Amino acid sequence: MEGATVHQINSLYIHFPFCRHLCNYCDFYKIIPQEGDYDGFEKLFYEMHQEHQRFLNENDAVLGELETLYIGGGTPSLWGKRGATYLEKLLHDSGVQLKPEGEFTLEVNPGSWTPEGIKAWRDFGINRFSLGTQSLRPDYLKLLDRIHTVEEVYETLHYFKELGVPFSVDFMLGLPWSEENKRDIKAELNDILSFEPEHLSLYILTAKAGYPHKKFLPSEEFIEQEYLLVAKTLKERGFNHYEVSNFAKAGRQSRHNLSYWKSRSVAALGPSAVGFLCETKTRYKWKSKTPRFEKEILDKDSFQLEKLYMALRIDEGIRAEDHFDTEEWNNLQKLFKKWVDEGWAELEGKSLRLKSPGFLILDGLMQQIFSAQK
Numbered sequence: 001m002e003g004a005t006v007h008q009i010n011s012l013y014i015h016f017p018f019c020r021h022l023c024n025y026c027d028f029y030k031i032i033p034q035e036g037d038y039d040g041f042e043k044l045f046y047e048m049h050q051e052h053q054r055f056l057n058e059n060d061a062v063l064g065e066l067e068t069l070y071i072g073g074g075t076p077s078l079w080g081k082r083g084a085t086y087l088e089k090l091l092h093d094s095g096v097q098l099k100p101e102g103e104f105t106l107e108v109n110p111g112s113w114t115p116e117g118i119k120a121w122r123d124f125g126i127n128r129f130s131l132g133t134q135s136l137r138p139d140y141l142k143l144l145d146r147i148h149t150v151e152e153v154y155e156t157l158h159y160f161k162e163l164g165v166p167f168s169v170d171f172m173l174g175l176p177w178s179e180e181n182k183r184d185i186k187a188e189l190n191d192i193l194s195f196e197p198e199h200l201s202l203y204i205l206t207a208k209a210g211y212p213h214k215k216f217l218p219s220e221e222f223i224e225q226e227y228l229l230v231a232k233t234l235k236e237r238g239f240n241h242y243e244v245s246n247f248a249k250a251g252r253q254s255r256h257n258l259s260y261w262k263s264r265s266v267a268a269l270g271p272s273a274v275g276f277l278c279e280t281k282t283r284y285k286w287k288s289k290t291p292r293f294e295k296e297i298l299d300k301d302s303f304q305l306e307k308l309y310m311a312l313r314i315d316e317g318i319r320a321e322d323h324f325d326t327e328e329w330n331n332l333q334k335l336f337k338k339w340v341d342e343g344w345a346e347l348e349g350k351s352l353r354l355k356s357p358g359f360l361i362l363d364g365l366m367q368q369i370f371s372a373q374k
């Protein structure tokens, strides 16, 4: 379109779909690599990239200088030096650069990386790692069907410390048998904190159909206690609970994930990866085996609703004028004051932000907003 403004997209998610073993609780797209699979993946990825460039062009958008890049999976640390070299060339050939002050993250699984690979990723530009720790107890790692050992977790944490690279850890709660066995989650957390991560993502185990330990999952009350205990412990240790499932030291929030929560554009590449172009409100999801995607254009109401839900997830909270007209905001005051009395939220003038106990029941609170608006 002649004269149309071209929108620069500064965030990119890349999905690497291979894992050494498929954990029985995981519902992300992943496969165990067979001989030649990396060749096939790289060819497919290249075709996706070509298709993506055409799609962005049609939407008057372009992948600009990247401020954030997140390479997730799957287990992208398995891709190692080969992956770093491949992506460097692909991005270079298409004129995409990493901004010097950007945030570039790679997910790492304990036992699925080599020092050579990590160094190659750092040379490529990765300046933040996210380690799939989950638990520091061998019995829980086994119950979770993880193939790495606790020793491999420690080995990775020591290596990150030695390199002096910033890192985040994934940590899980709501684990099978944890209520019966009185899991000492605080002791595990303190052990992890002794390695000084700057960020922690907290996952509550969600069981899909056929999950083998479904009968042994803890009660909702137990999960709630664990969640609030983790939130309290992390706050005492200087972390901000800046999103429902995420904690960070000051200024070290995940900038990439904040783009999702602030409903900004995030491009995506790789099997099953999901991207979003905010200007045209277009969400697209790549198929797993062909360089094709399905797209959905959100209507105004769905987008507004999603924006509200996303904004409530983060500790910046919502500003009345971004989500409601004056009458709607006034009508919601009684409800919001109740949230404040319950200790779920803080209300300051025309802004509202949830606190840890509110984050825990976010979906219920969204329902209350709908009911109050009817």
Ligand SMILES: C[S@@+](CC[C@H](N)C(=O)[O-])C[C@H]1O[C@@H](n2cnc3c(N)ncnc32)[C@H](O)[C@@H]1O
Residues within 6 Å of the ligand: 025, 026, 027, 028, 072, 073, 074, 075, 107, 108, 109, 131, 132, 133, 134, 170, 171, 172, 203, 204, 205, 206, 207, 208
């Ligand atoms: C998809 S994984 C990718 C990173 C890496 N492969 C790992 O295992 O840590 C990202 C996070 O999602 C979590 N996850 C996957 N399925 C989950 C589920 N059903 N419930 C809660 N967390 C889940 C994993 O434990 C991991 O921390």
Ligand code: SF4
Residues within 6 Å of the ligand: 018, 019, 021, 022, 023, 026, 027, 028, 030, 073, 074, 075, 109, 132
């Ligand atoms: S290693 Fe991570 S991505 Fe792979 S199956 Fe396990 S949880 Fe899922």
